Amino acid sequence: MKEYQIIILGGGASGSMCALSCSQKSIAIIDNNNKIAKKLLATGNGRCNITNKNISSKFYNRDIDHYYSRFDNEKTLDFFEKIGLVCYCDEDGRFYPLSNTAKSVTSVIENGLQKKGVDLFLEEKVLSIEKEGNGYKITTDKDCYVCNKIVLAMGKIDNEIIKNLDLKSSPLMPSLVGLKGDVSRGLANIKVKNVLVRAYLNTGACKQDKGEVLFKENGLSGIVIFNVSTIFSRYKQFNGKLVINLLPDFGVKDLYKMLKERTKLDVPIPKFFDGLFASAIGYEILTRSKIDENKNSLDLTKEEILKLCDIIQNLDFKVKGYLDNAQVVSGGFDLNDFDENLQSKRNPNLYICGEICDVDGECGGYNLQWAWTSGFIVGQSL
Numbered sequence: 001m002k003e004y005q006i007i008i009l010g011g012g013a014s015g016s017m018c019a020l021s022c023s024q025k026s027i028a029i030i031d032n033n034n035k036i037a038k039k040l041l042a043t044g045n046g047r048c049n050i051t052n053k054n055i056s057s058k059f060y061n062r063d064i065d066h067y068y069s070r071f072d073n074e075k076t077l078d079f080f081e082k083i084g085l086v087c088y089c090d091e092d093g094r095f096y097p098l099s100n101t102a103k104s105v106t107s108v109i110e111n112g113l114q115k116k117g118v119d120l121f122l123e124e125k126v127l128s129i130e131k132e133g134n135g136y137k138i139t140t141d142k143d144c145y146v147c148n149k150i151v152l153a154m155g156k157i158d159n160e161i162i163k164n165l166d167l168k169s170s171p172l173m174p175s176l177v178g179l180k181g182d183v184s185r186g187l188a189n190i191k192v193k194n195v196l197v198r199a200y201l202n203t204g205a206c207k208q209d210k211g212e213v214l215f216k217e218n219g220l221s222g223i224v225i226f227n228v229s230t231i232f233s234r235y236k237q238f239n240g241k242l243v244i245n246l247l248p249d250f251g252v253k254d255l256y257k258m259l260k261e262r263t264k265l266d267v268p269i270p271k272f273f274d275g276l277f278a279s280a281i282g283y284e285i286l287t288r289s290k291i292d293e294n295k296n297s298l299d300l301t302k303e304e305i306l307k308l309c310d311i312i313q314n315l316d317f318k319v320k321g322y323l324d325n326a327q328v329v330s331g332g333f334d335l336n337d338f339d340e341n342l343q344s345k346r347n348p349n350l351y352i353c354g355e356i357c358d359v360d361g362e363c364g365g366y367n368l369q370w371a372w373t374s375g376f377i378v379g380q381s382l
């Protein structure tokens, strides 16, 4: 049995920040991975989009501005700079390490934890937590621990682990996730840039975003799809449709004019979109239009051109579920059951931080910013 003042369960982004910002001496982190903050290596396509220039509640499922008034993106960047990490901001307002590798982030975290003398118990899985006096007893697959204060930073709630505690959580759903849909085979692996995507629930609720979409064999992916997927996660139903406007910068009249002009190309219909769209996209539009492929572009009627305009600006796909690459979990512990320092109101000396909270944000550094902010607030209050 090992004894600590503070034990943090989960050495991801939030758990590490919690330990780094805590002034206490007796701290341990238990994590089932073989490295601290290992998941960070996969973030931001290996570059770790650490935060964003524009942080506010409008990018999340709930109001968390009062936490950001205590520790925001600028304070996060200052914090990391002090432990050696230099970052830059790209043209979209996303911050990355100057090295463009997430390894730089995990390295400074590792160095910081080592310098602080935080004990790390890696490759060790937490199995259960029980109250013991005013503190807690933790059982792992290797050992037992007791502590005065415990921090849950495991990213995702495991009901088996918390069953002896007085904690309630909302159902977990994947969020920032690719969507399963009826994508025709020819579109697989095609990328379209600068498109507008609108996601509709069957109830009519809608969310839209603009950017890049990647068609997959069984669905759609890419940052824009991740962002609009949050509407399905929030309403806890992955049924509805996606409507893609392939040329959102064109009004209908301008698009009609442009296509009418293209009819003068004097080409067989299958070649009508050559030079405008990737051939798989052109084929998809023409197939949906059911225009006779033996025709020449010169013979396209006004109705047919209008039909093509409509398909180009309203390319729709049924949503039938989600793919298995979720970046975050939506749902978790309701912040209303925790005080302003994220301490449980019903379980004194128990704190939460990071994704385990019912807080989820859009792509762009928002989820890591919540991990840093909540980790810092808990760390400072321990």
Ligand SMILES: Cc1cc2nc3c(=O)[nH]c(=O)nc-3n(C[C@H](O)[C@H](O)[C@H](O)COP(=O)(O)OP(=O)(O)OC[C@H]3O[C@@H](n4cnc5c(N)ncnc54)[C@H](O)[C@@H]3O)c2cc1C
Pocket: 009, 010, 011, 012, 013, 014, 015, 030, 031, 032, 033, 037, 038, 039, 040, 042, 043, 044, 045, 048, 049, 050, 051, 124, 125, 126, 127, 153, 154, 155, 156, 158, 161, 326, 327, 328, 353, 354, 355, 356, 364, 365, 366, 367, 368, 369, 371
């Ligand atoms: C592919 C991918 C890319 C992403 N890119 C970005 C990005 O660029 N920017 C951004 O803001 N967000 C990004 N995210 C989201 C971001 O990574 C998370 O929001 C963030 O890591 C949450 O931090 P956390 O500390 O709460 O949880 P985690 O980072 O998940 O850490 C939890 C830790 O707890 C450990 N653990 C869990 N259960 C147990 C147990 N029973 N016993 C012991 N240890 C346990 C886990 O091994 C893990 O190390 C991305 C996510 C993914 C999957």
